[in-house]
Amino acid sequence: MASEGYNLRLYVAGQTPKSIAAIANLKKICDAHLAGRYDITIVDLMKDPALAQRDQIVAIPTLIRHLPEPLKRIIGDLSNVEKVLVGLDIAPTG
Amino acid sequence: MSDPGLMDDTSLIPEAEETIRAIHRGSVDAVVVHAQGRFQVVTLTGADEPYRVLVERMSEGALTVSEDGIVMYINSRLAHMAGRSADAIIGRPFADLFSGNVPPQYRSWTPPPEGGTRHEVDLARPGKCLPVSVWAGPITVGDVSASLVTVSDLTVQRRAEEIAIAERFARSVLEQVTDPILVLDNAGRIIRASAAAEEVCGMPPVGRRFSEVFRLQPVDLQHAPQLPSVPPNDFDLMLATRAFHGIEVKLADGRAAGQTFLLSAGPLLDDAKCSVGSIVTLTDITKRKHAEEQQSVMVAELNHRVRNTLAVVQAIADQTARRSSSLTIFNEAFGGRLRALSIAHGVLTKTHWNGVELTELLGESLAPYRDRVRLQGSPIMLPSQTIVPMALILHELMTNAAKYGSLSTSGHVQIDWEMDYPNLLLFTWVECGGPRVQDRKKTGFGSTLIERVAAHELQGECTLEFPSDGLRCKLRFPI
Numbered sequence: 099m100a101s102e103g104y105n106l107r108l109y110v111a112g113q114t115p116k117s118i119a120a121i122a123n124l125k126k127i128c129d130a131h132l133a134g135r136y137d138i139t140i141v142d143l144m145k146d147p148a149l150a151q152r153d154q155i156v157a158i159p160t161l162i163r164h165l166p167e168p169l170k171r172i173i174g175d176l177s178n179v180e181k182v183l184v185g186l187d188i189a190p191t192g
Numbered sequence: 193m194s195d196p197g198l199m200d201d202t203s204l205i206p207e208a209e210e211t212i213r214a215i216h217r218g219s220v221d222a223v224v225v226h227a228q229g230r231f232q233v234v235t236l237t238g239a240d241e242p243y244r245v246l247v248e249r250m251s252e253g254a255l256t257v258s259e260d261g262i263v264m265y266i267n268s269r270l271a272h273m274a275g276r277s278a279d280a281i282i283g284r285p286f287a288d289l290f291s292g293n294v295p296p297q298y299r300s301w302t303p304p305p306e307g308g309t310r311h312e313v314d315l316a317r318p319g320k321c322l323p324v325s326v327w328a329g330p331i332t333v334g335d336v337s338a339s340l341v342t343v344s345d346l347t348v349q350r351r352a353e354e355i356a357i358a359e360r361f362a363r364s365v366l367e368q369v370t371d372p373i374l375v376l377d378n379a380g381r382i383i384r385a386s387a388a389a390e391e392v393c394g395m396p397p398v399g400r401r402f403s404e405v406f407r408l409q410p411v412d413l414q415h416a417p418q419l420p421s422v423p424p425n426d427f428d429l430m431l432a433t434r435a436f437h438g439i440e441v442k443l444a445d446g447r448a449a450g451q452t453f454l455l456s457a458g459p460l461l462d463d464a465k466c467s468v469g470s471i472v473t474l475t476d477i478t479k480r481k482h483a484e485e486q487q488s489v490m491v492a493e494l495n496h497r498v499r500n501t502l503a504v505v506q507a508i509a510d511q512t513a514r515r516s517s518s519l520t521i522f523n524e525a526f527g528g529r530l531r532a533l534s535i536a537h538g539v540l541t542k543t544h545w546n547g548v549e550l551t552e553l554l555g556e557s558l559a560p561y562r563d564r565v566r567l568q569g570s571p572i573m574l575p576s577q578t579i580v581p582m583a584l585i586l587h588e589l590m591t592n593a594a595k596y597g598s599l600s601t602s603g604h605v606q607i608d609w610e611m612d613y614p615n616l617l618l619f620t621w622v623e624c625g626g627p628r629v630q631d632r633k634k635t636g637f638g639s640t641l642i643e644r645v646a647a648h649e650l651q652g653e654c655t656l657e658f659p660s661d662g663l664r665c666k667l668r669f670p671i
Contacts, residue, residue: 147233157224
């Protein structure tokens with residue numbers, strides 16, 4: 099990952115509607131605004147709930163931005179694009 | 193941070209409060225609970241959990257596609273079918289799942305109408321593509337409009353269709369082939385039979401042993417493969433397990449009793465090249481054998497006729513030479529008699545030596561004087577053995593008439609014939625309008641030949657008369 103790259107971790111709960119909506123929304127936003135500059139890890143807490151402890155996850159879906167620092171956290175299905183862009187400190191393009 | 197959906201670790205807003213707000217907004221649908229020393233995920237819309245489990249575990253592939261054609265969810269069965277992990281597919285365009293002839297509504301995603309659409313396409317996967325049937329229909333996931341897609345593996349169905357086509361083709365071949373063809377299992381029992389096979393043996397042969405329905409008799413031939421002399425059961429096993437090629441046999445009974453067949457057998461192999469029985473063919477060569485026998489008879493007959501003809505030529509040459517005073521006279525007489533022989537062979541060849549119509553022979557033999565010969569009689573078919581003698585007699589009569597008789601002037605010849613019961617032909621040659629006949633004392637070779645041929649070759653009688661108004665020849669011989 100380049101120094102300006104985004105390291106994102108999305109916590110989901112199997113195939114709940116909000117989880118799959120969050121996955122789709124995140125991919126779409128990243129492709130549109132961070133093309134080639136992001137790395138997404140999807141963590142399914144249905145498979146291993148204990149992983150919630152690592153980033154102190156309570157609500158699902160939750161997106162954690164590990165890089166660039168500081169660590170940021172967005173709770174919800176990421177359907178509000180503008181808020182996600184603000185939360186991730188991404189200047190809207192276009 | 194003032195935005196209620198966002199927070200960082202330095203935020204003063206407790207995460208629990210933000211979580212509750214998010215739940216109220218309806219943007220989360222699961223929470224992590226820490227109880228009794230372990231973490232547990234609790235879904236807030238748990239009513240659909242059984243369906244999610246069902247979809248995840250169903251034997252068909254399933255996925256959900258967003259409004260803009262992005263894969264949002266894929267079950268493990270479909271991931272397995274595609275040979276990739278679910279993570280590698282989720283978030284990718286739906287059309288990327290397929291290869292080859294991908295429908296345009298997949299390439300440029302068009303959400304399916306109510307009732308859904310179905311296409312048969314190739315699922316892209318490492319190595320060989322997988323033929324699949326894809327059904328897509330609209331659904332609502334929470335408050336998101338999406339499409340539900342099911343993907344069914346068509347490999348088994350395609351294989352079954354291929355087998356069914358091959359089966360139909362094989363059945364069609366067996367029904368239409370004109371020779372008896374049988375498929376035997378490894379024990380020598382008939383498991384398939386052509387329609388011709390059933391017709392020949394006169395009973396449904398399937399399920400019976402080969403030797404039960406086909407009793408074969410060997411055909412004694414030198415330098416040819418022979419039918420093995422073994423008990424019927426052993427022969428069935430040999431047919432099922434060994435290759436045979438072109439053994440001539442006859443059927444002992446049934447509708448084709450006495451007919452000659454060529455028996456051949458070859459192994460029937462499965463996909464693994466293991467023998468699972470044999471294919472036995474019985475090619476009916478009865479007509480061919482008959483033709484071969486007829487050919488042998490014809491060759492023998494031809495030899496016989498050639499020898500006879502040479503003997504006749506020899507005799508004519510000897511007699512003509514004896515009565516000729518010069519080589520010129522010999523050449524003329526001998527040449528004319530050879531032409532008569534040639535005419536006889538010509539008309540016989542036309543009818544394949546099956547007899548010749550009398551007027552046909554007269555027409556050919558008397559061609560130079562066709563306009564001066566009058567014929568009177570019913571159509572009569574002369575047997576082939578009478579043609580050469582008759583041709584020679586006609587030649588002698590015509591030559592004599594042309595030199596001394598009615599054809600030497602402006603006269604004509606009247607020819608009449610009729611049958612004398614039961615099988616005697618009465619044939620009369622009368623010359624009219626020619627010069628007056630002088631006293632006939634010297635008998636020429638022509639007259640001698642006519643009388644000898646009539647007596648020996650036609651087994652009949654001949655009367656030659658020389659009244660003053662013209663020669664008369666009466667022949668009476670069996671036909």
